[in-house]
Amino acid sequence: xxxxxxxxxxxxxxxxxxxxxxxxxxxxxxxxxxxxxxxxxxxxxxxxxxxxxxxxxxxxxxxxxxxxxxxxxxxxxxxxxxxxxxxxxxxxxxxxxxxxxxxxxxxxxxxxxxxxxxxxxxxxxxxxxxxxxxxxxxxxxxxxxxxxxxxxxxxxxxxxxxxxxxxxxxxxxxxxxxxxxxxxxxxxxxxxxxxxxxxxxxxxxxxxxxxxxxxxxxxxxxxxxxxxxxxxxxxxxxxxxxxxxxxxxxxxxxxxxxxxxxxxxxxxxxxxxxxxxxxxxxxxxxxxxxx
Numbered sequence: 001x002x003x004x005x006x007x008x009x010x011x012x013x014x015x016x017x018x019x020x021x022x023x024x025x026x027x028x029x030x031x032x033x034x035x036x037x038x039x040x041x042x043x044x045x046x047x048x049x050x051x052x053x054x055x056x057x058x059x060x061x062x063x064x065x066x067x068x069x070x071x072x073x074x075x076x077x078x079x080x081x082x083x084x085x086x087x088x089x090x091x092x093x094x095x096x097x098x099x100x101x102x103x104x105x106x107x108x109x110x111x112x113x114x115x116x117x118x119x120x121x122x123x124x125x126x127x128x129x130x131x132x133x134x135x136x137x138x139x140x141x142x143x144x145x146x147x148x149x150x151x152x153x154x155x156x157x158x159x160x161x162x163x164x165x166x167x168x169x170x171x172x173x174x175x176x177x178x179x180x181x182x183x184x185x186x187x188x189x190x191x192x193x194x195x196x197x198x199x200x201x202x203x204x205x206x207x208x209x210x211x212x213x214x215x216x217x218x219x220x221x222x223x224x225x226x227x228x229x230x231x232x233x234x235x236x237x238x239x240x241x242x243x244x245x246x247x248x249x250x251x252x253x254x255x256x257x258x259x260x261x262x263x264x265x266x267x268x269x270x271x272x273x274x275x276x277x278x279x280x281x282x283x284x285x286x287x288x289x290x291x
Contacts, residue, residue: 032291036249048095050255064105105130112170131280134176178214220251
């Protein structure tokens with residue numbers, strides 16, 4: 001069996017291997033980092049080596065794999081099984097070995113369910129992960145982004161309000177490094193019809209700020225019916241005014257989407273006043289110039 005330990009570059013490695021990391025450095029050059037992608041082990045296709053290859057072609061300086069974490073209550077076809085976690089990490093290791101010129105981090109996208117915080121702590125202890133993306137895909141057992149049909153007959157405003165309540169709860173746990181696709185309920189084009197939706201998301205953003213968590217700019221929305229980056233510009237401007245840091249993510253489920261539309265994400269971030277993004281190493285955050 002291969003070692004699950006991580007060793008810093010330059011250390012002597014044991015004969016059974018280990019996950020090699022480059023030493024942290026202070027970066028003055030701009031960086032493009034995609035921290036959101038999924039492989040064949042969950043609801044994506046391909047393996048990390050394929051995503052790494054596309055990342056290099058697109059000029060990214062760093063990527064992070066973020067498979068859907070096991071739910072802990074039941075297995076699904078879109079989340080890792082706990083028995084596959086070691087397989088997943090080894091797949092990332094293989095990408096690191098094949099593409100030493102690209103920094104490749106290993107993380108998880110973890111669904112937030114109230115009352116399941118101990119499970120998230122359990123996941124955090126399985127490996128020395130670089131980061132956790134927090135996501136809210138469900139309100140109770142109702143799936144937010146499974147299909148447009150699931151929205152039929154729903155009170156759209158009520159669903160948005162409950163979503164942001166859960167999103168704020170996720171931030172308050174302090175268990176996540178960045179919160180993914182912040183305004184996910186717009187995926188199928190369902191928008192709040194209240195005059196001031198900021199009355200819902202601004203308190204959520206204040207919770208994010210207090211918890212010192214980042215939020216994700218995700219280009220996946222451009223490939224969905226909403227045809228808009230997550231989050232919307234007004235939301236991102238409100239986050240920037242609170243000095244909430246950002247990560248970038250493509251939410252790629254096929255290798256070809258790695259870093260997709262990052263020119264648009266960078267332009268949006270700059271328009272909203274951002275000039276830095278987060279990078280994570282073993283759950284420690286640093287801010288680097290935005291590419």
